[in-house]
Amino acid sequence: MPVNPVRSFLRPGLAANGMSISVVVAAAVAGVGVYSLYLRRTSNNAESKGTFASFGFTSLRLQSAEMVNHNMRHLRFELPDPNAKSGLSLTSAVLTISFPNGGWIPVIRPYTPVSELDDKGYIELMVKHYPGGKQSTHMHSLQPGDKLIFAPIKGYAWTPNKHAHVALIAGGAGITPMYQLSRGILGNPEDRARVTLVWGVNTDDDIFLRDEFAALERKFPGRFKAVYAVAEPGPGSKHAAGFITAKLLEGAGLGAAEREKEGGDVKVLVCGPPPMEKAIAGTKGWGGKANGGVLAELGFTPDQIHRF
Numbered sequence: 001m002p003v004n005p006v007r008s009f010l011r012p013g014l015a016a017n018g019m020s021i022s023v024v025v026a027a028a029v030a031g032v033g034v035y036s037l038y039l040r041r042t043s044n045n046a047e048s049k050g051t052f053a054s055f056g057f058t059s060l061r062l063q064s065a066e067m068v069n070h071n072m073r074h075l076r077f078e079l080p081d082p083n084a085k086s087g088l089s090l091t092s093a094v095l096t097i098s099f100p101n102g103g104w105i106p107v108i109r110p111y112t113p114v115s116e117l118d119d120k121g122y123i124e125l126m127v128k129h130y131p132g133g134k135q136s137t138h139m140h141s142l143q144p145g146d147k148l149i150f151a152p153i154k155g156y157a158w159t160p161n162k163h164a165h166v167a168l169i170a171g172g173a174g175i176t177p178m179y180q181l182s183r184g185i186l187g188n189p190e191d192r193a194r195v196t197l198v199w200g201v202n203t204d205d206d207i208f209l210r211d212e213f214a215a216l217e218r219k220f221p222g223r224f225k226a227v228y229a230v231a232e233p234g235p236g237s238k239h240a241a242g243f244i245t246a247k248l249l250e251g252a253g254l255g256a257a258e259r260e261k262e263g264g265d266v267k268v269l270v271c272g273p274p275p276m277e278k279a280i281a282g283t284k285g286w287g288g289k290a291n292g293g294v295l296a297e298l299g300f301t302p303d304q305i306h307r308f
């Protein structure tokens, strides 16, 4: 039986002990590209900075998992050192690497932890299952004790008060980077930025962080607001029906006149399924800048928009 050199190289070393590993791995070929995998031995110093403080691939063990609604699974992975933080910065995510069904080609997808950046000993993910989706199906099949390979990736770098107002526009599971940023901004006493979240979902049941966002609204009145658009609202739904539109964003205080009143320093971050991102931020123009879409209709310039 043929042996996958990448898998056979990774697995025995990772299984040998629960700690990280200091080996630079050769390449993993995936479709059109080559993925260079670097496995590092985690020194005490690296642990004190956090498991993902520097670039490297680390195998983490799944500690527990539970379904939180019809398609969303909450997974907790143990860090190699129970006293270490993740070392992730605001904002960043983790790449997950798997070889579903014993295949040769790695599947690599980003996920943004929903655990706090300061939490020690674990990271937690919320993963939505897309029928037929390669990584989400694998993530939903993992059992406690199973291992998965992770590496950090940087997202939008936020520093306190970088902008006066941040508009977070999310679709479906694209909410997790927005959750990380909302808590990072509001949880920092030095940061005075206002945050407006607009989240588009399919059904009312898909609003899986409802309590957490409601708590932020209560704790930070006038600074944090969450608005939901539900494509197929159930009877008695309190939320706007349909997709995220210019009218909905105006109602959330993101219209041109409202922005002018507050000085115009508004940054918009967008994360969601490709069709939703296109409708909101248009097609990706030169240098990845947004071009067209609902935000352009409202007068936002490409420089004001970041897509995860």
Ligand SMILES: Cc1cc2nc3c(=O)[nH]c(=O)nc-3n(C[C@H](O)[C@H](O)[C@H](O)COP(=O)(O)OP(=O)(O)OC[C@H]3O[C@@H](n4cnc5c(N)ncnc54)[C@H](O)[C@@H]3O)c2cc1C
Residues within 6 Å of the ligand: 093, 107, 109, 110, 111, 112, 113, 125, 126, 127, 128, 129, 130, 131, 132, 133, 134, 135, 136, 137, 155, 172, 173, 174, 176, 177, 272, 273, 274, 308
């Ligand atoms: C910065 C960042 C952070 C992310 N964080 C999370 C997170 O915390 N939790 C989470 O569940 N997902 C998150 N995602 C999305 C995640 O990376 C994958 O795209 C998603 O899990 C689907 O991967 P898959 O391999 O299962 O599907 P694939 O095999 O890639 O796709 C199969 C089919 O699923 C559908 N599909 C794929 N991706 C999406 C999508 N994003 N929305 C709608 N339909 C889709 C498409 O119809 C596609 O044809 C994040 C994405 C980014 C860019």
